[in-house]
Amino acid sequence: MRDELRRPRRRRSRAALSVPAAVAALGLAATACGQAAGPDGGAEEAANTAAKVDDALVATYDGGVYVIDGTTLEVVEDLRLDGFNRLNPAGDGRHVLVSTSSGFRVLDAAGAELTDAEFEASKPGHVVRHAGKTVLFADGSGEVTSFDPGELGEGLPEAETHTTEHAHHGVAVALEGGGLATTIGDEEERTGVRILDADGEETARNERCPGVHGEATARGGALLFGCEDGALVYSGGGFTKIDSPDGYGRIGNQAGHEDSRYVLGDYKTDPEAELERPERVSVLDTAEHTLELVDLGTSYSFRSLGRGPGGEALVLGTDGAVHVIEPAAAEVTDSFPVIGEWREPLEWQQPRPTLFVRGATAYVTDPGEKRLYAVDLGSGQVRTEAALPEAPNEITGV
Numbered sequence: 270m271r272d273e274l275r276r277p278r279r280r281r282s283r284a285a286l287s288v289p290a291a292v293a294a295l296g297l298a299a300t301a302c303g304q305a306a307g308p309d310g311g312a313e314e315a316a317n318t319a320a321k322v323d324d325a326l327v328a329t330y331d332g333g334v335y336v337i338d339g340t341t342l343e344v345v346e347d348l349r350l351d352g353f354n355r356l357n358p359a360g361d362g363r364h365v366l367v368s369t370s371s372g373f374r375v376l377d378a379a380g381a382e383l384t385d386a387e388f389e390a391s392k393p394g395h396v397v398r399h400a401g402k403t404v405l406f407a408d409g410s411g412e413v414t415s416f417d418p419g420e421l422g423e424g425l426p427e428a429e430t431h432t433t434e435h436a437h438h439g440v441a442v443a444l445e446g447g448g449l450a451t452t453i454g455d456e457e458e459r460t461g462v463r464i465l466d467a468d469g470e471e472t473a474r475n476e477r478c479p480g481v482h483g484e485a486t487a488r489g490g491a492l493l494f495g496c497e498d499g500a501l502v503y504s505g506g507g508f509t510k511i512d513s514p515d516g517y518g519r520i521g522n523q524a525g526h527e528d529s530r531y532v533l534g535d536y537k538t539d540p541e542a543e544l545e546r547p548e549r550v551s552v553l554d555t556a557e558h559t560l561e562l563v564d565l566g567t568s569y570s571f572r573s574l575g576r577g578p579g580g581e582a583l584v585l586g587t588d589g590a591v592h593v594i595e596p597a598a599a600e601v602t603d604s605f606p607v608i609g610e611w612r613e614p615l616e617w618q619q620p621r622p623t624l625f626v627r628g629a630t631a632y633v634t635d636p637g638e639k640r641l642y643a644v645d646l647g648s649g650q651v652r653t654e655a656a657l658p659e660a661p662n663e664i665t666g667v
Contacts, residue, residue, distance in 0.1 A: 359421055404449070411433035434453075442484055448465055459482070483520075530556040570622075571617070575626035581602075587613065590607060591633065632664060
């Protein structure tokens with residue numbers, strides 16, 4: 270069922286900077302969400318390990334990883350690394366974790382060096398930063414690894430581990446004051462979330478979240494997990510279910526902001542679709558436990574969601590624009606054209622335009638044109654753009 274209310278929006282008059290182009294389809298080896306099929310021979314480290322990269326960005330491509338200057342968007346170092354690799358900030362303002370076939374490899378982004386340090390993991394999946402901890406989830410074993418990212422540097426820091434009852438494609442989040450929230454599931458299904466205290470004892474659980482996937486943190490430390498029929502919120506020591514308006518209304522990817530009670534989510538309604546290309550996103554209120562749908566008038570992908578410095582919700586549409594949503598009103602208030610029109614590829618591992626937000630800057634990749642853009646969120650204007658040697662896939666930063 271489509272939302273019949275089309276929200277008004279104001280578009281910038283600035284023309285897009287690149288012509289429409291099909292997203293490049295690269296032959297990539299991974300076969301499941303969050304699972305990286307990895308390197309077959311290690312990596313070539315940066316020649317100058319003393320290099321200092323200002324506001325480093327990191328992007329993957331088919332065959333390696335680029336370390337990019339966040340101001341000029343110039344490639345500072347090209348680190349060869351075979352396989353399909355994924356990226357997450359480590360949480361210390363310097364390092365990035367690269368998910369490979371064997372684990373979470375530590376990349377010193379500021380030093381432009383792929384180190385030998387690695388958290389070994391079977392099918393490395395989600396990485397979550399919260400409550401001063403970085404938590405890694407290994408889908409192949411159900412092992413959860415938690416550590417203080419401030420201790421990254423020479424070698425690996427001391428870490429605490431927990432193993433879920435069954436291996437599954439899951440996620441875990443560190444809690445304030447110690448303890449852990451972790452998903453419940455096995456290879457056949459995922460059903461909910463459980464809470465463990467600092468001693469590892471279960472204090473709460475909720476299994477009314479079929480297909481639980483992804484997480485986001487909101488104001489006051491509220492945690493939100495996506496379900497196939499809405500979302501599950503953990504706050505104040507208890508769970509609250511937010512139901513979708515549709516019988517099947519899946520929220521699988523979310524973007525939170527620590528100063529906002531609202532969480533931005535995707536929204537899909539066709540369980541039989543090979544690849545659904547929705548045109549609505551969800552805005553979830555973690556205080557009032559409500560869900561509003563916003564019609565964008567364009568589709569998007571799981572790499573399209575972000576949050577601005579004031580908590581505004583951002584979505585990179587397949588029309589090539591970054592759409593700005595005021596969460597409290599659940600309305601599109603602005604749109605910034607950046608790239609040409611694009612279409613999401615069927616295989617989730619293939620490159621597609623991606624949004625990464627840091628401070629007041631939105632970074633947008635255009636794999637079809639092999640370009641990277643830095644957009645000022647205050648004006649909506651492209652501040653810097655640069656060509657890349659190869660089509661970028663994932664992008665993140667420190």
